[in-house]
Amino acid sequence: MKLKLNPIVKKDMQVAARSMRISWGLLAYEAVLALAFMLAILVIQEDVSYSSYRNIYNYLIYLFPVLAVTQVCIVALIVPIITASSISGEKERQTFDIMLTTCMSPFSIVLGKMVSAMIRILFFVAASMPVMALAFVVGGLSWSLLFYFLLTIVLLSIFSGSVGIFCSAFCKRSITAVILSFVIYFVIFALPFLPVLFAAILGWDSFGESLLFLLFDPVVFFEEFFMHIISETSILGGVSHAFTKDQVGFITYHLAQGKLWMFVSAACILLLSFGFMLLAAWKINPLHASSGRKRKTKGAE
């Protein structure tokens, strides 16, 4: 069977390829990356020249986290902007009604918008590969890492894309959608820390399972990911070693061992994204949503 490309993806690609925005975007993306690269090289060089017996090439390995974190930040900033203006942009352009009367289900509209945003961002990321590869070829990192890095970028773009889509479905104007999506973003980043903070402030003997909320936090996910790469340990792993079994809950203790946390966290983040997408699809379905002025914001778990 021939796999059919979602028509929205195709159309968005056509439109995007012709607009200057994607070229400027690419330029800006590469420029920021180049800046990060230069700064990193500068710092590494300075470092090496202090102790002249050391080999600069070993240090180039640190290019990777610098470039990767830079990219993660850019992706996290750009994707919600693209998706937040996707559905509300169609509304502003008054093309959305026609789209809804076609055979596309609301969910496939949401999905199409997501995928087209992801392809656009992966296009940027792909363009950064040569620079990234420097850290691998010269720095001697394992290639599988590059693969994992790409996977995390995809995960991140799904997550931030779904937040953007969600806001886009609930707002009439693109600009409010963008603002709202950053608000939700930071709520999701910060909220999972609350239970831990509570436990710490109240001075409980045990954190219990309060750390589990951090599974939904992309910031923690990326922190774990990069900590594993750089130091083969992690903060949460450190927690589970530092605390005895009765200081954290049973599940937390076992999850925090090794890399398990990252995989579970990835699944949780995907689940959250899926929830956002479902809500967006529900909202844009005219036969479900009530008359239109109701605005719902779903907080983080």
Place this chain on the structure above:
Amino acid sequence: MLYIEDLTKNYGTFTAVNQLSLHIPEGDLFGFVGPNGAGKTTTIRIVCGLLRASAGKVRIGGMALEAGKRNRKRLIGYVPDFFGVYDNLKVREYMDFYGSMYGMGHRDIVKLTDDLLELVNLTDKKEFYVDTLSRGMKQRLCVARALLHNPKLLILDEPSSGLDPGARVEMKELLKNLHSMGKTIVISSHILSELSEMCSSIGIMNRGQLVAAGRMEDIMQMLAGGNRIHVCISSDMEPAVRFLKEQAGVMVDSVRENEVLISYDRGDEEICVLIGRMIQSGIVLTGFHREEGSLESLFMQLTGGGDR
């Protein structure tokens, strides 16, 4: 083809459509007329599944609105009153985009696109960007788009708004053409006379209610039964008006410079008698005729001429 039963739509406490019932048989060209805010667009959007009705039923081709959503969507081609197009998309790609949204194969789309563009007279614009087309061309393109998946029911919301007279005629011809091809067409408009030339039946809507509906001939008959008479007088107006007012059954509606508009609800013989009496009493009559059955006056009568 299209059954609407007791359709009601409330916006908060405001009732935009109030217990509207309507039946449009297959192959009809139905005109939907009403002043601004009558609820035409609301009704159409409900039928197209873009708005949820507060109450009532809509059945299209025997299918309820909720059931078999995908199949129902295939039955309808919708041209909204306001619509936009994408920048940076060519006419050909525009059609391709909507065709694939209906799950059509690429080859079918290409073939149909050619036919439809020819039908709406846009063949030479195939490689143009859609946002560079003129308003009328966009409108026709939108009609072509709505026909792409070969719907049985074509719904157009004010297709001639914003078009110049020439383009209006073209649009009208296009719709007549489609009608003769056997499509059921629903078209909304403010302007009755525009519809009267092409529609096979019309419904007049006001304040969310259908005030009159039926075949064009029946509506015309309603007009023919009008009892307004124009009396043109070249003698003094005052005694003439006084005289007319005194006559039994005569209602003087308005007095103009040398014309009196009266309502006289009697047969032809009695009208002759009235004319005779007027002449006898020394009124110089220069004209005496029944009002032309204008749709517009019926429209004003039925809708109270009111915006709300």
